[in-house]
Amino acid sequence: MNLFKLIDFFVRVTDVFINKKSKIWCFPSLQTGNWDTNSEALLHHIMVTRYNIKNNITIIRIQLNNSKDLLSDNSIPIFYAYSWKGILALMRAGTIFIHHGTGDLGPVKLCRTKHRRIINLWHGVNIKGIMFSDCKNHTKSQERLLKKECEAYTQLIASSDIHRQSLSCSFLIPYRKIKITGLPRNDILLSDNNMLSPVQLEENKKIKELTSGKKIILYAPTFRNNRSGFFDFSEQQYLKIKEVIEKNNFTIAYRQHINTSYLPELTKTYLIDLSSDIIQDTQIVLRNTHLLITDYSGIWIDYLLLNRPVICFCYDLEDYINERGLLYDYENIFPGEIIKTPEKLISKIEILIKNYTNLSPKHYWCKKLFHKFEDNHSCDRLLNTIDPHSQVRNEEYGLLDIS
Numbered sequence: 001m002n003l004f005k006l007i008d009f010f011v012r013v014t015d016v017f018i019n020k021k022s023k024i025w026c027f028p029s030l031q032t033g034n035w036d037t038n039s040e041a042l043l044h045h046i047m048v049t050r051y052n053i054k055n056n057i058t059i060i061r062i063q064l065n066n067s068k069d070l071l072s073d074n075s076i077p078i079f080y081a082y083s084w085k086g087i088l089a090l091m092r093a094g095t096i097f098i099h100h101g102t103g104d105l106g107p108v109k110l111c112r113t114k115h116r117r118i119i120n121l122w123h124g125v126n127i128k129g130i131m132f133s134d135c136k137n138h139t140k141s142q143e144r145l146l147k148k149e150c151e152a153y154t155q156l157i158a159s160s161d162i163h164r165q166s167l168s169c170s171f172l173i174p175y176r177k178i179k180i181t182g183l184p185r186n187d188i189l190l191s192d193n194n195m196l197s198p199v200q201l202e203e204n205k206k207i208k209e210l211t212s213g214k215k216i217i218l219y220a221p222t223f224r225n226n227r228s229g230f231f232d233f234s235e236q237q238y239l240k241i242k243e244v245i246e247k248n249n250f251t252i253a254y255r256q257h258i259n260t261s262y263l264p265e266l267t268k269t270y271l272i273d274l275s276s277d278i279i280q281d282t283q284i285v286l287r288n289t290h291l292l293i294t295d296y297s298g299i300w301i302d303y304l305l306l307n308r309p310v311i312c313f314c315y316d317l318e319d320y321i322n323e324r325g326l327l328y329d330y331e332n333i334f335p336g337e338i339i340k341t342p343e344k345l346i347s348k349i350e351i352l353i354k355n356y357t358n359l360s361p362k363h364y365w366c367k368k369l370f371h372k373f374e375d376n377h378s379c380d381r382l383l384n385t386i387d388p389h390s391q392v393r394n395e396e397y398g399l400l401d402i403s
Contacts (some may be wrong), residue, residue: 004107011087011108018091020115023056026093028104029063029078037099038121038157041184041283044197045379055387060089062105081106095386099123102152117154119386121184124298125163125370126170127333129325133170147172157181157382159301160372166327179385182371182378188283189305190376196284203284210272214251215290217349219271221313222297223259225323229295230254230267231315237342238270244346248353255285257297291349291356296320296330304335304367305374307359309352313339335363 027043043059046052052059061078063086079086087108090096095117098104102118110116131146132138138146150171156178158164164178193201207216221229233241245252253272256263274285286292286303292310294300300310312334314320331338339345367374373381 008108011091012111015091015111016113018088020094020113021058021092022094022115024058024060024093025052025095025097026090026105027059027061027097028099029061037123038184039097039099041188042097042121042379042382045184045187046383048195048197051383060093062086062090064104064106081108095119097121101149112152117386118152119155119157120153121157121382122167124183125159125301126166127298127301127327127330128296129170129327131170132172133166133327134325153177155179155385157183157385159183159186160368160370162369179382180372181381181385182373182375183302184379184382185283186302186305186371187376187378188281189287189302190374195376200281200284203279203281204288207274207279207285207288210274210278211251211253211288214249215353216288217245217250217252217291217293217353218255218274218285218289219252219267219293219313220255220297220299221257221260221295222299223257224316224320228262228264229257229260230264231313231342232264233266233342235266237346238266240346241349242270244350245353250290250353255279255282291352293345293349296324296326300334301370304363305371307363307367309356309359309363310335311339311345311348311352312336313345315340315342333366333369335360335366 027039046057046059051057059076061076062081063078064081077089079089081087081090086106090105090108091110094115096105097119099121100123101120102109126133131150132143150173153171153173154177156167156171156173158167158178158180159182160180164175164180167173167178168175188196188200193204196204219230221231223229241252251272252270253274254267256273256275258276276282279285282299283302286299286306289303289306290308292300292303292308293313294310295312295314300312303310312330314330317330317338317340320326337348339348
């Protein structure tokens with residue numbers, strides 16, 4: 001038995017005897033490129049509304065590396081995951097929030113116990129296969145690890161009935177563990193500026209400076225395995241796009257997925273960079289976006305809440321379906337037509353920027369499909385599922401309707 005396995009065994013055994021405190025809530029600390037997770041949005045809401053003080057909650061964070069934490073103030077203790085103090089703090093927490101998996105909290109796996117809640121807030125509405133719904137051929141060993149991971153979750157959250165169904169089949173988790181609350185990060189899309197953090201307000205200001213106050217078209221494709229998700233437009237095509245948008249007082253920017261390593265040179269030449277190393281919070285970028293161009297990324301599902309047009313540019317639709325797989329017939333669930341050529345894309349941009357407030361009935365149908373709630377109270381509904389007796393105004397926000 002190597003040293004790591006020995007430590008892991010020791011922690012699991014010790015964890016059984018450590019008293020769990022239901023009023024200690026643990027959040028994963030900020031990691032590069034993940035500022036806009038649901039866990040960050042929920043923590044921001046808790047601190048702004050003083051929910052933790054009103055309900056005697058102690059907040060702690062587990063840090064995986066030495067990245068600067070942009071959200072927490074000095075009143076929140078941060079523990080290093082690879083330290084005994086960090087492991088002990090994690091074992092004492094009665095409620096743990098994650099946004100991807102238990103790996104958010106470090107290398108040590110805790111024991112399963114009814115005295116601890118692990119709530120996976122995930123990081124968006126999945127339209128492609130994830131976990132067990134991924135089209136990969138998992139080995140039996142991988143399936144056992146996935147099953148063990150999913151069984152550790154006490155609760156997940158969803159934005160709608162269809163999202164709940166996709167999470168249930170992807171994580172092999174029963175419906176009763178998945179609460180329809182809306183996604184906390186989408187509260188940011190629909191809130192007034194006075195609910196934004198100082199960092200978000202600063203990023204909001206920075207976007208306006210970078211784009212000279214013009215209306216923004218955002219190109220934000222998802223990543224591909226071993227290749228860029230960005231279409232390699234020719235210079236002539238970029239010049240045509242530039243001609244079309246500038247006469248309508250628009251500018252065009254791009255946001256690179258954190259897993260995308262390659263970017264065509266002309267993209268960097270003709271588009272403004274609003275990627276996570278420039279503007280960390282995706283929702284702040286979306287608040288300032290007037291027309292979104294994307295593909296298989298779930299970003300457009302969040303964007304539906306703003307009632308602004310979105311273009312689906314899927315130049316490699318068949319290849320992507322074979323590579324990753326999609327949970328839905330994409331033409332049925334996307335609010336517009338699927339664009340496959342750059343010429344058609346340019347034509348569509350020209351049409352939409354002249355009347356970007358005129359949305360089709362299908363847009364509103366898609367919004368209802370993926371969003372049961374269209375307000376900025378997802379955090380309140382989520383908190384109510386955790387503690388129904390907390391100081392949250394149930395009757396005002398529809399918080400009891402979470403089945």
